[in-house]
Amino acid sequence: MIALAAFYLFASVMIAAAAFTILSRNPVHSVLWLILAFFNAAGLMVLAGAEFVAMLLVIVYVGAVAVLFLFVVMMLNIDLAEVRSGFTRYGLFGAAIAAVLATEVVVADEAWHSGALMLGARQAVTPDNMPNIQALGALLYTRYLYVFEGAGLVLLVAMIGAIVLTHRERSGVRPQKIGDQVKRRPSEAVRIVSDQPVGAGVEL
Amino acid sequence: MISILYSLTFFGHHMPWKAAYLLTYVGAILLIALPLMLAVAMIIYADRKIWAAMALRRGPNVVGPFGLLQSFADGLKVFLQETIIPAATNKGLFLLAPIITFTVALIVWAVVPFGPGLVVADINVGLLYVLAASSIGVYGVIISGWSSNSKYPFYSAMRAAAQMVSYEVSIGFVLLCVVLFAGTFNLSGIVLAQKGHGLGLINAFGVNPLLFPMAAVFFISSLAETARPPFDLTEAESELVAGYQTEYSSMSFALFWLGEYANVILMCGLNAILFWGGWLPPLNWAPLYLVPGIIWFLIKIWCFFFLFSWVKATVPRYRYDQLMRLGWKIFLPLSLIFIALVSGWLMVSGRIGGGV
Numbered sequence: 394m395i396a397l398a399a400f401y402l403f404a405s406v407m408i409a410a411a412a413f414t415i416l417s418r419n420p421v422h423s424v425l426w427l428i429l430a431f432f433n434a435a436g437l438m439v440l441a442g443a444e445f446v447a448m449l450l451v452i453v454y455v456g457a458v459a460v461l462f463l464f465v466v467m468m469l470n471i472d473l474a475e476v477r478s479g480f481t482r483y484g485l486f487g488a489a490i491a492a493v494l495a496t497e498v499v500v501a502d503e504a505w506h507s508g509a510l511m512l513g514a515r516q517a518v519t520p521d522n523m524p525n526i527q528a529l530g531a532l533l534y535t536r537y538l539y540v541f542e543g544a545g546l547v548l549l550v551a552m553i554g555a556i557v558l559t560h561r562e563r564s565g566v567r568p569q570k571i572g573d574q575v576k577r578r579p580s581e582a583v584r585i586v587s588d589q590p591v592g593a594g595v596e597l
Numbered sequence: 598m599i600s601i602l603y604s605l606t607f608f609g610h611h612m613p614w615k616a617a618y619l620l621t622y623v624g625a626i627l628l629i630a631l632p633l634m635l636a637v638a639m640i641i642y643a644d645r646k647i648w649a650a651m652a653l654r655r656g657p658n659v660v661g662p663f664g665l666l667q668s669f670a671d672g673l674k675v676f677l678q679e680t681i682i683p684a685a686t687n688k689g690l691f692l693l694a695p696i697i698t699f700t701v702a703l704i705v706w707a708v709v710p711f712g713p714g715l716v717v718a719d720i721n722v723g724l725l726y727v728l729a730a731s732s733i734g735v736y737g738v739i740i741s742g743w744s745s746n747s748k749y750p751f752y753s754a755m756r757a758a759a760q761m762v763s764y765e766v767s768i769g770f771v772l773l774c775v776v777l778f779a780g781t782f783n784l785s786g787i788v789l790a791q792k793g794h795g796l797g798l799i800n801a802f803g804v805n806p807l808l809f810p811m812a813a814v815f816f817i818s819s820l821a822e823t824a825r826p827p828f829d830l831t832e833a834e835s836e837l838v839a840g841y842q843t844e845y846s847s848m849s850f851a852l853f854w855l856g857e858y859a860n861v862i863l864m865c866g867l868n869a870i871l872f873w874g875g876w877l878p879p880l881n882w883a884p885l886y887l888v889p890g891i892i893w894f895l896i897k898i899w900c901f902f903f904l905f906s907w908v909k910a911t912v913p914r915y916r917y918d919q920l921m922r923l924g925w926k927i928f929l930p931l932s933l934i935f936i937a938l939v940s941g942w943l944m945v946s947g948r949i950g951g952g953v
Contacts, residue, residue: 425690428736444720445725448722448725448726448728448729449725451732451733452725452729452732455729455732456728456729456732456733456735456765457765460732460736460739460762463739463758464739464755464758467739467743467751467754467755524721524722525721526721569918569919569922
């Protein structure tokens with residue numbers, strides 16, 4: 394009973410938050426609604442018994458991705474009138490994409506129920522009495538090792554690509570060299586000028 | 598903890614078990630939250646006293662014996678003040694921000710083991726829960742900075758977001774080293790794995806030469822994560838007035854303070870749990886186990902808080918680029934190298950890698 398109530402709570406709040414993500418006028422509010430949606434998705438994962446995925450969802454999406462979204466959106470100076478004019482321009486296009494997605498969901502659901510494709514059957518069943526993390530790790534590092542490492546490689550390439558694209562060598566900057574600072578000794582840094590004649594000034 | 602409380606309170610009573618469990622959980626939460634608030638009040642006093650002693654001052658000494666009631670006087674003061682909401686703020690978010698900070702600082706304590714079995718939620722992804730909850734903490738700062746609609750809080754929020762995200766990366770890798778040694782994400786399991794870890798005598802991961810550097814990295818990162826000096830750039834008063842708290846007053850300001858110090862105590866507790874044996878006595882020697890585990894845990898938290906205070910009193914504030922350099926160019930590669938070293942050592946010594 395409680396699990397069912399929790400499911401409907403999480404699910405309805407998530408759908409409402411997703412709707413507000415699109416409908417709210419202020420982009421910062423949109424991101425915050427999106428975060429609420431992520432959070433409720435994590436709650437649903439806990440209900441489904443996938444606590445590891447739930448935690449990862451919060452750590453990765455709420456803790457890192459959404460922070461960066463918020464970071465960017467907060468800095469934008471968005472002209473709401475301009476956004477509105479975009480709505481009429483892209484509205485039809487968006488509606489077309491939404492229609493395609495809705496059709497695909499219906500087709501997938503029908504295909505699952507038709508049963509001929511074995512889509513509903515689990516390829517890797519989680520063993521009982523094993524924590525989620527261990528079950529996932531055991532599969533990822535044995536059966537799906539190459540796929541997993543391939544995904545890692547793709548991410549590595551993406552990361553290097555991002556660094557290459559944004560990195561620029563700037564000339565004329567004088568970065569702090571902490572090693573040099575630590576190596577500095579009084580003998581090379583201090584010069585006694587007290588024996589100078591009065592009014593002669595100091596050479597800097 | 599739940600089962601102990603349950604048997605203590607409801608043994609023999611005729612109560613529907615669901616209602617009884619609900620009451621037990623509420624009781625357990627209060628049993629942690631209320632002493633925590635008291636601890637925060639006292640730790641603020643201790644912080645000021647330590648800081649004063651290192652600056653050869655007296656510190657708070659007027660309210661109550663030795664000034665012990667100073668924090669309560671301050672609390673009463675802010676409680677009686679008017680809550681001012683500046684006209685240009687985004688009101689809902691402005692009020693939501695301190696609530697987020699405070700709530701997040703409290704919810705993490707649900708998985709902290711105070712002693713054998715003394716934990717509200719003994720979940721097997723405890724460490725990930727801690728990471729997840731602490732990664733939400735940054736929203737309190739960001740939202741308060743943005744909704745204040747004021748320059749300095751906004752700068753502060755930008756700094757806070759970048760700082761916390763950067764140090765969370767290295768904290769994650771450090772935690773992985775501990776998890777590799779302990780073989781579990783459960784915090785109680787991590788504590789138990791440290792029993793006799795140092796030559797069968799010392800109950801701490803921190804004495805392991807492979808983990809001591811990580812303990813140091815974690816300590817420094819926890820300073821950065823809680824925005825304590827020398828990493829308190831989010832509220833650097835010479836540059837940003839009071840940082841993201843500038844527009845806040847009265848209880849909403851106090852909630853930020855309480856949340857901040859609750860987070861500091863939590864980080865001290867995590868240092869103790871992950872590297873220095875948690876509720877285990879420091880030495881694996883039978884008579885020491887006669888002292889209840891919670892006493893050892895509190896002593897360890899106190900020692901780490903003294904270190905936090907010591908650092909605050911003595912180390913000058915980092916510059917922003919230095920902060921980023923430390924996080925990304927030193928801690929991140931160092932912790933990555935140590936993950937390779939730790940997992941390599943565990944493979945060579947045959948402690949992992951046997952397959953499931």
